[in-house]
Amino acid sequence: MATGTRRETEQLERVVVRFAGDSGDGMQLTGDRFTTSSALVGNDLSTFPDFPAEIRAPAGTLAGVSAFQVHIADRDILTPGDAPDVLVAMNPAALRANIGLVPAGATLIVNVDAFDERSLAKAGYSSNPLTDNSLSAYRVYEVPMTSLTQEVCKEAGVKPRDAERSKNFFALGLVSWLYTRPVEPTLEWIAARFGANPTVAEANTRAFRAGYHFGETAELFTANYEVRPAPFEPGEYTQITGNQALAWGLLAASRLAGLPLFLGSYPITPASDILHELSRRKEFGVRTFQAEDEIAGVGAALGAAFGGCLGVTTTSGPGLDLKSETIGLAVNLELPLIVVDVQRGGPSTGLPTKAEQADLLHAMYGRHGEAPVPIVAPRTPSRCFDAAIDAVRLAVTYRTPVILLSDGYLANGAEPWRLPDLSALEPIDPAFASEPNHVDPDGTPKFLPYVRDPQTLARPWAPPGVPGLEHRIGGLEKADLTGNVSYDPENHEAMVRWRANKIAGIAKTLPDVEVDHEDGAELLVLGWGSTYGAITAGVRRARARGLKVAQAHLDFVNPFPLNLGEVVRRYPKVLIPEINLGQLSRLIRAEYLVDAQSLNKVQGVPFRAGEIEDAIVKLIGGAR
């Protein structure tokens, strides 16, 4: 297939494409393929899959619209883009649900075959937007995707009804032409993915090629575009989502620690893909256990940890509620345990497929009693790999449950990832107890399970199987050193303080929070987790306007890095953007007594860079 064209090819620095259709139209797949071919071209990219909780809401309705937005650029980018430059709408509902996001002047590519009266009515249109002039602010391309797809598939003997299902590949072909994406990787992928069903493979191939040729020959488009490779650091790259990075990070951590990985989980959106990924990796010695409920998932993980494995459970908000009691037990037992919470909109069932920084205070305080746990929060999809290793290192070193807060945006979003040199990662030493650590006055060697390491304050980890180290631990308060049941008041306070000091002491080993400082800055924008991209892009824009802004982002939310107090006090103003009603800001205000301002959005979608920029301008715009 010729990739050249008679018409001119214009250079673009960046473009944001949004594919929208019915849940059953394959929009996620289409977006994902476009992303991969862009990654292979060497673009920087960031994606935002945006889909409903219903698997197949009634076709053609607004509730059933599924979208995938991808931002590609010839330079380093941080977000999936504030607004699409191109919206591909497979039906009226997709147009109606997304048009509000599309700025005037942008391009709409619509499947005109789907704009019949019935579909328009289902989408709630009283007149056809393609003919009533309501889209006059846009460049609209009406493409008969369904009928053209059916036409090319007919020759291959595919029934029209089946051929209709390949129309997303027509759209993919068309957009691939429009942005001069290479076609071979997608054709190869179709062959591999649908190889078992040659008719489907053939239909998809024909639809894809037809879409590509349509762009080339239909005289509709005056030009096509090229987004050149972004200047990446040298290295080998792949494209990765947060959930995949997290699963692979757990595999890496398991290897670094020499501990077999046990995952006890109950399916829950948007965390299930971690369970799926690890379930496929038996050759790594991973045991995955789909438990009867969330409680059993974390319970089994804790049981495995007692036995000397790397015990992990993965969940989302509702599951974290249910796991709370077991996490408290792990705090008391002082055993390593990894709890991954891929946050989603709450409360209750909330917004299962949407992102929200919903559970920070839950992770901090969601247990009875004084039960502190370290909290790790990755900032981008690929950083989920590092966060998993960090979490395991803390859990194993300090014999404590660690909560890793990802979210739906990180979990499903993709970005290019420079593959790490695995051999350069520092090993994690489980330092199992191997011999008695105490001698009784009568000379008998003894094992005391609650003797603490003077540096870390961690207790020994003594999995069953070693003679002489038999011991009993449990949820009742334990006597210092011996671990025997104790109701002694002084001992209880001492143990509460040991546990608190142990977690607080982790701060000593954490890297300082890095500040992207500007001389004269009077505002610090501080964030945690998945808001990193939007905050950084917003800060860049504010700086481009001449505003002096500093930025810092937390990878560890509990304990805070040691220099954080000095950092937040260094600037007259502190702005904390969060996808919640202000959870980190409460912690910062309480800890450091600074008047941090909260910027909040709780809509199940990430911040747009423009929203961050606006907030910065509002706070310090007058001081330009």
Place this chain on the structure above:
Amino acid sequence: MTAIPVTTRKDWASDQEVRWCPGCGDYSILAAVQMLMPELGVRRESTVFLSGIGCAARFPYYMNTYGLHSIHGRAPAIATGLATTRPDLDVWVVTGDGDALSIGGNHLIHALRRNVNMTILLFNNQIYGLTKGQYSPTSELSKITKSTPFGSLDTPFNPISLALGAEATFVARTHDMDRGHMQEIFRRAHDHKGAAFVEVYQNCNVYNDGAFEKITSRDARSSMLIPLVHGQPIRFGAEGERGVVQRPDGRLEIVDVAEVGEDALVVHDETRDDPGLAFALSRLAAGPYEPTPIGVFRAVERPEYGEEMSRQIVRAQERLGVGDLDALLRSGSTWTVE
């Protein structure tokens, strides 16, 4: 591995003072277990007792083995993680009627159906003891307790029926007044591959004294306990004068052997694949005031969960080699930036 050291009961008792109420049935169960352990041919360091919450759940503190006293109802779940990752260990779960059948009901049935390698001892005293006397899921209907001053409204669970319904591969019952019988049943349960479930009728002398007296007291036993012996006709009584027959409609009935003849009696077969007859036996007594079967109701072989889990790993490694993380990271589309 060195030879298993010879031990005595003393070696299996921890240095902790036992704190159950004086006269509690738990003492005799603890003694039975501690005395049995030296005979099982197992190592202390490879033995783990896990429990949830309740009076029974204090059991691990008194065993000089590895132990974990966890949270209410969750011991079978925690034990599942341990047993599946450490097949070298002997995993025991000690639980009670509230712990296993109320708050932990879900974990119990799933551990049983999966056939995870653990021995579950359920001390059934038909009352909540640790919280001082509320009715439990095995308390008889209309029971007057602190939380049911006008009588309880809940139909009780029959733990044996429940375990059979949950696809358990080993189901047995014993009682705290007969150490020999307890030890025989515990030994069988321990030796069973997979999840073994043992209901132990246990007297709470403070909040539910005498709950099982009508069947377990020395005088009553011969006429009220129906010993289940594999391969033998089911009969009981001082002279074996009574027995169990199956009617054409499937019902089991207790009859005088003299009337029907020994050949008419049901011959107990604990290995029957169909759990129907075992279930019928579990329903023979309406409560511990009618002749009640004790012993092993069911003991069948089925693949053990942890072993199957390990087998999947071995097979994957035979097929693909041991996982190579560098290769995995490169398993999708990759590109190189010079």
